Amino acid sequence: MGDSAPPILSPLPHFAVRLVAPDLSPWLAGNTGVRGFTSRDSRKAGPHVGLIALTHGNEIAGAIALARLLEMEPEPERGRITFGFVNLAAFARFDPRQPTASRFVDEDMNRLWDPAVLDGPRQSSELARAREIRPLIDEIDILLDLHSMLWPSDPLILCGASEKGRALALAVGQPALVVADHGHASGRRIIDYPPFVDNNDPRAANLVEGGQHWEPETVETILAAVAGVLRHAGMIGEHHALPPPPATPPEPRFAEVIRTITASSGNFSFVQPFRGGEVVAKGNTLIAVDGDEEIRTPCPDCLLVMPSLRPSRGHTAVRLARIL
Ligand SMILES: [Zn+2]
Incomplete structure (x- = not known):
């Protein structure tokens, strides 16, 4: 091995934590029978929109956004909104000195949404919680799962x-960048749960990646996405305290993942510190x-989706997408 070879176990760089974990104690009891889940019901016909955060326990920007919305005591103009804080056990361990450590307790909550797994015999902290929230998830027509990212990237919707x-x-x-993908070989995400993907079922779900985990701007991006879905569902009027639609809406960009790159050695490195959302013009670069x-x-005009600049062996390093 030459002198220039990167170390096998390079430590993560320091990521500043510019957000304070929200106090969720007012919302833990909830009013749905499921801890951490609160519904606001207009008692008028309309869709049931679910806004969920903390699927990953350390992604606190989405939780801050939802706590702020709950404080506004929002009354939908029709239908029902459910606000849910998903992995409370992992979130309870959040420590800004070690902010990456509380993504989950036993396993990734966002790889369990296969009925065979949910109905199966296996036990874990996350499976117990997934089984607890599942009946409520089943009632939701339109779901936004609110996430954030470790590495620098343009915000996007999966x-x-x-x-x-x-x-x-x-x-x-x-966000205006929409990326279609086929999920993870290691298990189904909440947005891949069968009701949200079956063609014969009207229910639908998206995952919002609002920006870097612990940046104030990420909270604003997530609130804009929430305003977008509630406006789309006809549930908020113009007077609402949520961010108004942009005067000039950003040009939508749609891309489809054509290849997922998994680090197969302990020695993966990008040729430069790419940022998510970058487009590489020439094919075969x-x-x-x-x-x-x-x-x-x-392919030409290849979009780099969420490059992980220090992927460990067996983990996704980047998804490569074709802009359509
Ligand atoms: Zn996440």
Whole structure:
């Protein structure tokens, strides 16, 4: 191994935590029978919109956004809104000195949404919680799962593989970058839960990646996405305290993931510190080296989706998408 080879176990860089974990104690009891889930019901016909945060326990921007919304005592003009804080056990361990450590307790909550797993015999902190919230998730017509990212990236909406997911994301409108993908080989996300992907079911779900985990701007981006979905569902009027729609809406961009790159060596490195949302114009451009293997763009105008600049072996390093 030459002198220039990167170390096998390079530590993560320091990520500043510019947000304070919200006090969720007013919302823990909830009013739905499910801890951490609160509904506001107009008692008028309309859709049931679910806004959920803390699917990953350390992604506190979404929780701050939802706590702020709950404090506004929002009354939908029709239908019902449910606000949910998902992985409360992981969130309870959030420590700004070690902010990456509280993503989950036992396993990733966002890989369990397969009925065979949910109905199966396996036990974990996250499975217990998923089983607890599932009956309420089953009642939701339109779901936004509010996330954030570790590495620098343009905000985006992941709409999964379904046509209805894509239509929802483009209707929400913010973030303007919509990425269709096929999820993770390691398990189904909440947005991949069958009711949200089956063509014969009208229910739909999107995952919002609002920006970097602990940046104030991420909270604002998430609130804009929430305003977008509630406006789309006809549930808030112009007078609402949520951010108004932008005077000139951003140009929507839609991209489809065509390749997911998994680090197969302990020695993966990008040729430069790419930012998520960057577009590499030329096809067959070298973007990374994984041990001895070269990683090149599979198409012209290749969009880099959420590059993880220090992927460990077996983890997703980047998704490569074609802009449509
Ligand atoms: Zn997340």
